[in-house]
Amino acid sequence: MTAHSSMKITAAGAAKLRDELRELTDERLPELQQIVQASAEDGDLTDNSEWEESKDELARAQQRIDEIQAVLDTYDVVDTGSGDAIGIGSTVTVRANDGEEITWTLVNPIEVFLSEERISSDSPVGRKLMGAKPGDTIAVTTPSGDAAYTVIAVN
Helix, strand or coil: CCCCCCEEECHHHHHHHHHHHHHHHHHHHHHHHHHHHHHHHCCCCCCCHHHHHHHHHHHHHHHHHHHHHHHHHHEEECCCCCCCCCCCCCEEEEEECCCCEEEEEEECHHHCCHHHCEEECCCHHHHHHCCCCCCCEEEEEECCEEEEEEEEEEC
16 A cells, blocks of 8 residues: 555444554553563573464564554545445445345455454455446355345445
8 A cells, every 4th residue: 555545444444443453552562562571581482482472463463553554544434325336335235146135334355344244345246246236236256156146225
């Protein structure tokens, strides 16, 4: 991502990222730093698996902090109520071939929280839904096979 690019995310996604950043920087990072320091003070580090694991987890936490900060430094909140065409932030109801109705919110990949019925705009279904309107049918090949969805509503 360049310094001039802007990532489109929902207001809810931005809030969750700010919360995650706050938790990582205020709680998790100091905790991991303390564990690494205490493990290092225990002596010989060549066979200290706790020190190695903590060091790796500290690096992953710092990487996630950097990733979130980069997004929060460049994001634009999308207007979720604009038009009938599906875009990031749209809540979409589709009907699958078997008649099942499914509702998803289409989001930027960084804000996918699987427990909240969100779908990434970079997923096979998400890419096909982008720009679709009520009444449109999309056909998509997913890791679990071919599927077709008819867009019923866009909010």
